[in-house]
Every structure is written in structure tokens, then in C-alpha cells.
Amino acid sequence: MGTCEMCGRADQLVSAEVEGVEMQVCNPCTKYGKIKHKQYIGKSFHPKPVVKEGPELKVRSDFSEILRKARDKSGLTQEEFAKYLNERESEVAKWESGSLKPRIDIARKLGRILEINFLEKDEVVQEKIEFKKNKDEFTLGDFIKVRKRK
Numbered sequence: 001m002g003t004c005e006m007c008g009r010a011d012q013l014v015s016a017e018v019e020g021v022e023m024q025v026c027n028p029c030t031k032y033g034k035i036k037h038k039q040y041i042g043k044s045f046h047p048k049p050v051v052k053e054g055p056e057l058k059v060r061s062d063f064s065e066i067l068r069k070a071r072d073k074s075g076l077t078q079e080e081f082a083k084y085l086n087e088r089e090s091e092v093a094k095w096e097s098g099s100l101k102p103r104i105d106i107a108r109k110l111g112r113i114l115e116i117n118f119l120e121k122d123e124v125v126q127e128k129i130e131f132k133k134n135k136d137e138f139t140l141g142d143f144i145k146v147r148k149r150k
Contacts, residue, residue, distance in 0.1 A: 004029055058122040059107045064098035070114050071096070085113060 002013040004026040011026035018025065018033030025033070060066070071081045071092075078096070082089040087106075094100035102110065107118040 006032065056122040057104055057119045059101045059104065060118055060120050063101060063107070063118055064096050066116060066118065067092075067110070067114075068096045070116060085110065 002024060003010055004013060005023045006018070006025050006029040009026045009028075013024040013026060014030055015036045016023055016025050016030050016033040017036055018029075022036060023033070071078070074081070076084065078092050079089050082092040085092065091100070091102075095102060101107075102118075104119065110116075111118045
């Protein structure tokens with residue numbers, strides 16, 4: 001059993017060409033196109049929900065300094081360093097200046113190449129927000145005139 005790509009019905013699927021596009025459709029929807037293969041297709045696409053396990057990570061605040069020191073230690077220019085990392089030179093320059101931080105996956109890749117840990121745990125603190133209504137303050141509702149329908 002699978003899910004029809006046209007109507008969404010959970011049924012046995014058939015491969016059919018509908019308006020020039022090959023689709024996996026149920027038997028009632030085959031009337032909108034030509035059946036390509038008579039054999040039923042049992043597989044269906046059900047995306048799995050993304051579940052993040054483990055701690056949230058973020059790029060270290062001193063990333064730019066560490067990256068610049070690592071480049072200076074290796075004796076490479078920004079251009080050579082960018083080619084070594086397979087990244088754009090302008091991006092490396094922004095990383096070193098601190099105006100841009102890389103994505104987590106790129107920071108992880110840089111860490112593997114340079115053997116430096118650029119990631120740290122991100123502390124997620126949930127705060128309870130309390131709303132207090134002060135009688136002396138006005139709200140938008142105090143200024144709106146509501147018409148009552150008769």
C-alpha cells in the first residue's frame with residue numbers, strides 16, 4: 001500500500017504517465033493518464049520527522065581568532081587557505097574578520113581539517129514570561145471603538 005501522488009488515497013499504486021509526468025497513482029486516478037507498468041508498487045514515501053538528539057551546538061564566539069591563528073601558523077595566505085579548505089576566499093575573509101560565522105556543518109568540517117574544535121554546547125534556557133496588566137497603562141483596545149451590529 002502506498003499514497004497516491006494525485007489524490008492522496010492510501011491504496012495499491014500503479015506507475016502511470018499523467019500529462020508527461022511519471023507518477024505513482026491509485027487505480028481510479030489512472031484514467032487521467034496512461035499506465036506505464038501494470039505491476040503494483042507497494043512502496044510509498046512517508047517522510048520521517050526530523051528528531052534532533054543530543055545537545056544543541058553553536059559555533060564558538062572566538063571562532064574568528066582561532067581560525068586566523070591557524071592560518072597564520074600554517075603560513076598560508078587567505079587565498080591559499082581558501083583553496084585548501086575548498087571554500088571561497090571572500091567567505092574565509094569574513095570568517096576571520098568576525099562578520100560571518102559558518103554553519104554548524106562547515107564548522108565541523110573545518111574542525112576535522114584543522115584538528116580544532118570550533119563547536120560548543122548551546123545552553124537553551126526556557127524562561128517563563130509573566131504578563132502583568134497595569135491599570136494605569138493604555139492598550140490599543142482602549143482606543144478602538146467597536147460598532148455593534150443591530
